[in-house]
Amino acid sequence: MSELRSALDDLAAVDLVGLSDDALLDLVGELSVAANRVAAVLTSAVRAVDRREAHRRDGALSVRGWLVGSVRLAPAEATAIVTTGRRLEQLPAVAAAFAAGEVTATHARVITEAITPRRVATAAAAGIDLAETDQILAELARRTTPGDTARGVARWVAGVDPDGALADAADVRRSFSMATGLDGRVHLRGELDPVGGEYLRTALAARMNGDRPAGDARGHAERQGDALVAIARDALDAGSLPAVRGERPHLRVTIDWQALCAARGAPGVAGGELGWAGPITPETARRLACDAAVARMITGPDGLPLDVGRAQRTATTAIRRAVEVRDGQCVFTGCDALPQWCDVHHLVHWAHGGPTSCDNGALLCERHHTAVHEGGFTIHRDPGTSRWHTHRPDGTEVLSRAGP
Numbered sequence: 001m002s003e004l005r006s007a008l009d010d011l012a013a014v015d016l017v018g019l020s021d022d023a024l025l026d027l028v029g030e031l032s033v034a035a036n037r038v039a040a041v042l043t044s045a046v047r048a049v050d051r052r053e054a055h056r057r058d059g060a061l062s063v064r065g066w067l068v069g070s071v072r073l074a075p076a077e078a079t080a081i082v083t084t085g086r087r088l089e090q091l092p093a094v095a096a097a098f099a100a101g102e103v104t105a106t107h108a109r110v111i112t113e114a115i116t117p118r119r120v121a122t123a124a125a126a127g128i129d130l131a132e133t134d135q136i137l138a139e140l141a142r143r144t145t146p147g148d149t150a151r152g153v154a155r156w157v158a159g160v161d162p163d164g165a166l167a168d169a170a171d172v173r174r175s176f177s178m179a180t181g182l183d184g185r186v187h188l189r190g191e192l193d194p195v196g197g198e199y200l201r202t203a204l205a206a207r208m209n210g211d212r213p214a215g216d217a218r219g220h221a222e223r224q225g226d227a228l229v230a231i232a233r234d235a236l237d238a239g240s241l242p243a244v245r246g247e248r249p250h251l252r253v254t255i256d257w258q259a260l261c262a263a264r265g266a267p268g269v270a271g272g273e274l275g276w277a278g279p280i281t282p283e284t285a286r287r288l289a290c291d292a293a294v295a296r297m298i299t300g301p302d303g304l305p306l307d308v309g310r311a312q313r314t315a316t317t318a319i320r321r322a323v324e325v326r327d328g329q330c331v332f333t334g335c336d337a338l339p340q341w342c343d344v345h346h347l348v349h350w351a352h353g354g355p356t357s358c359d360n361g362a363l364l365c366e367r368h369h370t371a372v373h374e375g376g377f378t379i380h381r382d383p384g385t386s387r388w389h390t391h392r393p394d395g396t397e398v399l400s401r402a403g404p
Contacts, residue, residue: 102142286351335367
């Protein structure tokens with residue numbers, strides 16, 4: 001072990017900055033193989049502890065508990081190492097590839113998670129040679145990523161143990177949770193069964209790629225996040241969701257009238273409040289109020305409601321249709337987002353006396369609507385034309401383009 005520590009010390013002292021690109025790439029490749037081999041030795045050592053029950057020497061009730069308590073591994077990581085070590089004993093080809101550093105610990109785990117004792121017995125009863133399966137899976141792991149290996153293993157499970165595959169699918173209960181962070185961001189976490197995941201992925205892919213604007217520079221994860229929000233908004237706008245207490249569900253934001261009418265950046269102005277996600281800035285509230293149903297509520301000195309006015313739509317269907325015909329797409333310079341992706345932005349906000357009219361309206365996609373309100377960009381149209389101009393917060397103009 002002292003030699004291993006010495007070798008690691010030597011590696012830590014390597015001058016990475018002074019290496020050539022080829023040497024650096026070679027080093028990463030060699031270290032990856034070495035890391036795989038170390039992970040394999042660790043798995044074997046843990047299996048030896050498990051077999052001997054050596055963990056009892058320290059008073060631990062299980063090898064997993066000892067790994068968590070004495071080595072400070074995460075519980076899931078400890079469980080994975082123990083399970084992998086036990087099941088690799090029946091998969092010598094996979095174990096050999098792991099020991100040689102040819103496959104990663106993740107490859108070994110996705111294989112061993114599926115090769116349960118019950119499935120081994122089922123395969124034997126069906127006349128399936130486990131040794132041949134072992135060789136096939138080892139070769140698959142050498143040539144593919146862990147994800148592709150997992151898909152190959154899933155096909156084997158579906159063929160050998162269809163009832164078990166169905167049981168596994170049934171065991172995956174759909175769950176989804178949302179939580180707000182201190183910075184106001186909403187964090188998502190969930191798990192879906194394969195069919196549910198396919199439904200969601202198909203819907204996201206359609207929303208992401210069906211009408212993707214030219215020159216869209218967003219990354220895949222960013223586009224998926226925008227698509228998820230767009231799907232939710234489409235469902236709310238379409239009114240296809242069940243009514244809640246007699247009312248169609250939609251985004252609800254509360255903002256003080258003085259805050260709504262205040263100038264951008266006015267000091268001491270409170271922001272708005274979303275029903276669940278909490279506080280937002282006044283400018284975000286003004287953006288949401290640009291193209292929305294607005295209801296007046298009068299409150300007394302104690303904040304209790306005294307009167308609630310009838311909700312009124314700030315942009316009628318006719319006005320929106322006229323704006324869509326004139327603008328054709330998001331009018332922010334360089335954006336080709338289609339009309340159905342856009343809000344009708346008030347050039348002069350209705351809270352500041354701006355009329356809800358075609359002349360005072362402009363199509364802006366959600367991103368550029370945000371850029372105009374929260375980002376400080378401005379847009380204006382040459383009178384009597386469909387030519388729009390965009391200005392940066394410092395007043396300089398972004399190259400203008402002609403309307404359709």
